[in-house]
Amino acid sequence: MAVDVIMPKQGLQMTEGTIISWMASEGDSVQEGDPLFEIETDKLTIEIGAPATGVLLKILSQEGDVVPITERIAVIGEQGEDISELIAQQQSGPEQDQPTEPEHTEGPKTVQPAGEPAEQVATGGSSRYASPRARWKAEELGIDVSSIQGTGPDALVIEQDVLQYAQQAPKATPLAKRLMQQSNTDMDSVQGTGPRGKIYSRDLVSAEPVQPAAAQPEDTIGKLSGMRKTIAARMRESLDTAAQAVHRVDVDMYEAVRLRKRLKAAEIAVSFNDIIVMAVAKSLRKHPNMNSAFTDDGIITYGSVHVGVAVALDEGLLVPVLRNADSMSLHDIHQETRRLGEAARSGTLLPDEMTGGTFSVSNLGMFGIDSFTAIINSPESGILAIGAIVEKPVVIDGEITVRPICQLSLTYDHRLVDGAPAALFLQEIKKMLSNPYLLL
Amino acid sequence: MSKKKYAVAIRDVIAEEMRSDERVFVMGEDIGALGGVFGCTRGLQKEFGTLRVLDTPISESGFVGIGIGAALTGMRPVIDFMYLDFVYVAMDQLLNQAAKLRYMYGGRASLPLVIRGQQGVGRGNAGTHSQSIEAFFTHIPGFKVVMPSNAYDAAGLLRTAIRENNPVMFIEHKALYIQTEEVPDDPDFMIPFGQAAVKRSGSDATIVATSLMVSRALEAAERLAEEGIEVEVIDPRTLIPFDIDTVITSVKKTGRALVVHEAHKNNGPGSEIASQIMEKGFRYLDAPVARLGAKACTLPFSLVLENAVVPSVEDIIQSVHEICYH
Structure with a gap:
């Protein structure tokens, strides 16, 4: 048998x-x-x-x-x-x-593939050591370096050995070749999974039932816009230089809400943001230490109060500046803020209208954010982050009552201003917002 | 372009800078009446007078101190060392003062000071007149260290050195002073520091060589090419700052590197260069980085022995064979 x-x-x-x-x-x-x-x-x-x-x-x-x-x-x-x-x-x-x-x-x-040399007969076992360069080349070519016989000192695998091995490695196993022949498959249409893309029979099996992998969105990399680069650099620079600390306070906006309603009834439109900007501007005039900048040559205390108002665009953030905001009426602040906001959105903001701020405000109240920490718009001394106005239970005169509360977060540069004076400044803003008639 | 000897290129740049900037002056031993032992200041005293071309006593520490003071107060001194071996006499002024003053003053003072002179073998000048001093100045931070290997580089780098606001150790080579090359006539011709020159292109091994060793590396490369080994030769031109990028780009191509200098091999500048190649280009290496430098012994008086101590063309060829596993 x-x-x-x-x-x-x-x-x-x-x-x-x-x-x-x-x-x-x-x-x-x-x-x-x-x-x-x-x-x-x-x-x-x-x-x-x-x-x-x-x-x-x-x-x-x-x-x-x-x-x-x-x-x-x-x-x-x-x-x-x-x-x-x-x-x-x-x-x-x-x-x-x-x-x-x-x-x-x-x-x-x-x-036996026609015209292809038979695999080289190894003279001994494979090498234990390979030069870094040989490993690098093998990795690039998808070759397992341990399967190569080295010709360097002590059988070290060197670059030349890898390149020679790569040249000799067949592109498909005989079995895979025959299967391809039988099924009339073009060799170029098969993706090999072996070293250097060598085609194994399993590659053909997996290639036959065409199962497109579930469409997984691929990672993409988008070019940085000039604006994104500027924002990135300025934010990084701000955090790298200023010693940023944060104070938070809840402000009762009851009177501010009433004021706004009354003005509205008189057909004078103002936003809470306008009222807060005005309170900030007036407080800056009273606290010049917050209207300043730190430089190696000394502290600059600005004579004017120019308040930057952050405007979010799809492409990024702009901070147009309200000049001499402390001497503007509420109506002026409203008009100027609207004009600057529209200019920012239509891309017609002039460079001068985006520079020279001495302090900034940023408002995310419209997104329902309770409170957040803003990054100082360098080289300014601080930035006020305004949260949403939310009705909350508060205790007034020993009784629980519901009041519209807004949380303000002041980020200040501790190199310039210590905690106590920064607290006094925030207290001043709180006082003015609690009793907005002080602004008028 | 004008064909010039290395020594003449040095003298001409000094003269041109003295003409265009009255703050530039030179100081040193036998540089005025004699014009320097190697002729690097020949004729300068005649043109610029004894106040701008000062013959000093044999007092290196003293005249380096004067140079530091002058540089701090706005002058741009170029101090001539007859032999750079003599810097050891002035080490306190050079490494404790000049190298550190800019740092000590918080960056608010500048120190436009050039120390220049020749070093190395070639004349059998023996132990205290044939040394290579660069390792000391590449070890202590504060100096820029320049080592031109030919007349062209000497001219371009010296002008950069004189216009530089930090102390510069400008290291010439006595055996290169008669080297002749075309040098640009442009009175503003400058070669920036930290830019290596690829002197010869090759695919099989990289040689990083400085000063006199550049010509020996090139000669070795020619002979290796006859055997089919193509060597790339890189002259870093300045050791501080050092252009490692050009070296790594080359090693990525060749996979092999040899560093050759005339300074002693032990703890020499080649140790630093080899380390940087391994730190930044380890994966490209097919062989350990090789180093060649003078043997760890005092430079001999006998020319025969002197030649045996520093790397020769044959040493370079043998070392390239080793890293190529031949």
Whole structure:
């Protein structure tokens, strides 16, 4: 009874092997377990014993052939046994369902890619050490550096070894090549997952049932706009230079709400923001230490009060400046803030209208933000962050009552102003907002 | 362009700078009446007089001190050392004062001081007249350290040095003074510090060489090319600041590097350069970075022995073979 000698699978990753040598010739008697042939995989070189005792009737794959695993490479049987039928099966046996192609009549030899050199026979095991450059090149080429035999000192793998290995590495395994031939698949259309994109049979299997991966949005990188760059640089610079500290206070806006209603009834439109800007401007006039800037040459105390008002655009943030805000009426503040806001949105703001501020305010109340910490618009001394006006229970004269409360957060530069004077400034704003008639 | 010897290029730049800037003056031993032992100040006293071309006593510490004071108060002194070995006499003034004053004054003072002179082998001048001093000045922060390897670079770098507001150690080489090259006539021709020159392009190994060793590296490269090894030769031109980017770009291409200088190999500037190559280009290396420098012994009087102590063309070829695993 004839026994097949097959290309054995040595290790999980093995898909093919190269026959390096036969230790017996056709017609020789072989003993089960005695070395029969030597193969090389991409990991090792190993001797394989005969699977049975008998006569080596036929060698189907010659030295140098690259053969997929489990493929028959020889037949062992009894002297004189007729194996012609068995060998004929070779042509259609393993692939009975597939249309037979003429190339297959030559047996496993056809898996040897025409014109491609057989895998180089390694002279020994692989190297333990590789130069950093060899590792770098191997990584770039997708080659496992440990599978390369080094030619440097002490078998060090060097760049040259990697490049040489890369040149010799076949682009597809023989099995994959045959599968591609059968299915008329163009080699270029298959994405190999092996080293350097070498195509394995599993790549074809996975390529067949076309399963587009669930469309996952990819990461994108957008070019930085000039505005984004400026904002980024100025925010970073502010945090890098100023010693920023924050005070927070709740302000009862009851009277401010009433004032606004009355003005509205008289058809004078003002916003809470306008009232707060006015309170800030007047308070700055009373607290000149907050209307200042820190420089290496000394502290600049500004003679004028110019209040910046942050305006959010889709592209980013602009801070147009209300000049001499402390001497403006509430109506003036309202008109000027509106004009600057519209100019900012239409892109017609002049450079002069965006510079020269001595203090800024930023309002996120319209987004329902209770409270936030703003970053100082350098080189100003501070910025007031205005939260939403929310009705809250408060205790007044020992009784719980509901009042419109707005939280103000003052970020100030501690290099310029200490905690106590900054607190006095915020207290002043609170006083004016609690009793807005002081503003008039 | 004019064909000039290295020493003449030095003298001409000093003269041109003295003509265009009256704050520039020179000081040193035997530089006036004699015109310098190597002719680097020849004719200057005749043109500019004894107040701007000062012959000093043999007192290095003293005249460096005068130079520091003059520089701090607005002058632009160029101090001539007959042999740079003599800087050791003035080390306190140079490394404790000049190198540190700008820092000590919080950056508010400038110190436009040029120390220049020649060093190295070639004349059998023995232990105290043949040394290479750059390692001391690249170790202590404060000096810019310049090492021109040819007349062209000498002219462009010296003008940059004289117009620089920090102290500059300008290191010439006695064996290069007769080196002749085309030098631009432009009275504003300057080579910026920190810009290496790729003297020869190659794909197999990178040699970083300074001063006299640049010509030896180039000769070695020619001979290696005959064997099929193409060497890239880089002259950093200034050690402080050092153009590591050009070196790394080259090592990325070649995978191998050799640093050659005439200063002693032990703790020499090549140690720093090799370290930087390994820090910034480790993954590009196919072999350890090699170094060549003078052996750890006093420079001999005998020319035969002197040649044996400093790296030769043969040493460079052998070292390149080693890093190329030949």
